[in-house]
Amino acid sequence: MIDSFSERLLHWFDQHGRQHLPWQQDVTPYRVWVSEIMLQQTQVTTVIPYFVNFLKTFPLVDRLAAASMDVVLHHWTGLGYYARARNLHKTAVLITNEHNGEFPLTINELEALPGIGRSTAGAIVAICTNRKAAILDGNVKRVLSRCFAIEGWPGSSATTKKLWEKAEYLTPEDRVADYTQAIMDLGATLCVRSSPDCGRCPFESGCIAHLTRRIDDFPARKPKRALPVRSTTMLMIENPAGEWLLQQRPSPGLWGGLWAFPEGDGVINVLAQLNLDNTCIQSQVRLEEFRHTFTHFHLDITPVHVKLHQTPPAIGEKPIVWYCPGAPAEIGLTKPVTRLLKELE
Ligand code: SF4
Structure with missing residues (x-):
């Protein structure tokens, strides 16, 4: 008789769960940690090639x-x-220098490391040690709030508290690693955000949201607030060799540590920051404006393609590179840089 939540879930997982994801093979705390951080805001199919490439380049924490x-x-x-990524690097340095390269496998010690919250710590402990530890990522929040009709936006502290209590209560003593994979899997494959596949779900007969036809009410949406809008002019400066001028963004800060086109309040101001005058400029073309949205504001970007007659010996005060898309340097690029270079290709 399969009656408890975890038994139902594990029974489903044994038959239908994904067992061949790259981070499910050769399980180590390092691999599980990297996968959990990548999966925090990104879907499995997107993460897989990044994970494989990352582990090829950085096979061990040191x-x-x-x-x-x-x-x-x-x-x-x-x-x-x-x-x-910045926290991943900071944590790798701490693990190497202060923990002899070994991950501490307790929730409290893991939570003390940069970028590791309670759910990620729980996943690492559960998957690597099989000891009882609950998780509550976005997938699990969705499954629990639907199954048990937990009202309220999961980002609010009151709802988070209720969800954690439920997650702790449901996590079994045995097969914790499988249970953890299973509940993440169910949320990622069947109990998806829109049009969940309830007909194949092990909780079809007991899920309150499904039985009461209120799936769209759970989890509750974040209360809407209008994001402020800022605007900027982004100069895509190209030298005669077809290379693009990128500046490194200060860290911490917006796009901290990444490389971006110089930007600011209008073409004249940005050129002045770079100590570039009109005599270097061969042509200047304004491109179509677009919007980049951050979690806390919209940024309306006006790109301007500026071609130079010659490469000046020194430009501005920030670190710069002349970036060649055909032979890219190993640096991190902001999304607008990637997008604009692709558009101009
Ligand atoms: S029955 Fe449907 S809504 Fe409920 S947990 Fe399963 S997939 Fe999600």
Whole structure:
């Protein structure tokens, strides 16, 4: 008789769960940690090639610790939420220097490391030791709030508290590693955000949201607030060799550590910051404006393509590179840089 939540879930996992994801093979705390950080805001199918490439470049934590931040950000380019990569590097350095290269496998010690929250710590302990530890990532929040009709936006502290209590209560004593994989899997494959596949779900007969036809009510949406809008002019400066001028963004800060086109309040101001005058400029073309949205504001970007007659010997005060898309340097690029270079290709 399969009656408890975990038994149902494990029974489903044994038959239908994904057992061949790259981080499910050769399980080590390092591999699980990297996968959990990558999966925090990104879907499995996107993460897989990044994970494989990352592990090829940094097979062990000390290799990651020894790499420069530029190289780490380069391997993260395209995954977004770059604070994850910066924290990954900081944690690798701490693990290497202060923990002899071994991950501490208690929730409290893991939570003390940069970028590791309660859920990620729980996943690492559960998957690597099979000891009881609950997780509550976005997938699990969705499954639990639907199954048990937990009202409220999961980002609020009151709802988070209720969800954690439920997650702790449901986590079994046995097969914790499989249970952890299973609940993440169910949320990622069947109990997806829109049009969940309830007909194949092990909780079809007991899920309150499904039985009451209120799936769209759970989890509750974040209360809407209008994001402020800022604007900027971004200069795509190209030298006669077809290379693009990129500046490194200060860290911490927006796009901290990444390389970006110089930007600011209008063409004249940006050129002045760079100590470039009109005599160097061959042509200047304004491109179509577009919007880049951060979590806390919209940025309306006006790109201007500026061609130079010659490469000036010195430009501005920030670190710069002349970036050649055909032979790219190992540096992390902001999303607008990737997008604009692709558009001009
Ligand atoms: S029955 Fe549907 S809504 Fe409920 S947990 Fe399963 S997939 Fe999600």
